[in-house]
Amino acid sequence: MNFWLFKSETTTWSWDQQRAKGDAGEEWSGVRNYQARNFMRQMRIGDLGFFYLSQKEKAVVGVVQIIAEAHPDSTTDDERWECVDIKAVRTLATPVSLQQIKSDPRLSEMVLVTNSRLSVQPVTEDEWAVICSLGGDAPS
DNA sequence: GCCAACGTTGGC
């Protein structure tokens, strides 16, 4: 089991929209960055991820699960781009802000901190547990 | 709204 982080903006794709898709989930389409795509290729069904909102909220707000492994991105004919499907699993009791993440020494190596522009990124098991704890959630 | 960091493109 691996852990990931998906970055979105409320104005583009909100947590409410993601949750409204229910167990059917939705394609994480539109990624046009090789590093991000390569991480998606490594994802397996059942892996968990955080849903992070950049720009306005700047906080981890929920947990998602991979429900389909990498496949062609339906929003382009360009064969280079692939995406996975994810579904919302639960909302964190308390959103974990970027400020909190940056100020916590246990999270200083997070990709969110060291490479803030990467939109799909890996999260270590330790980082996963810390953020779940800060969010008032059991780390499962 | 600004700007630093980063990725991509294209000329050589």
Next chain:
DNA sequence: GCCAACGTTGGC
């Protein structure tokens, strides 16, 4: 294959 120019992202 290098690198300058350009575009985009995202925190502040």
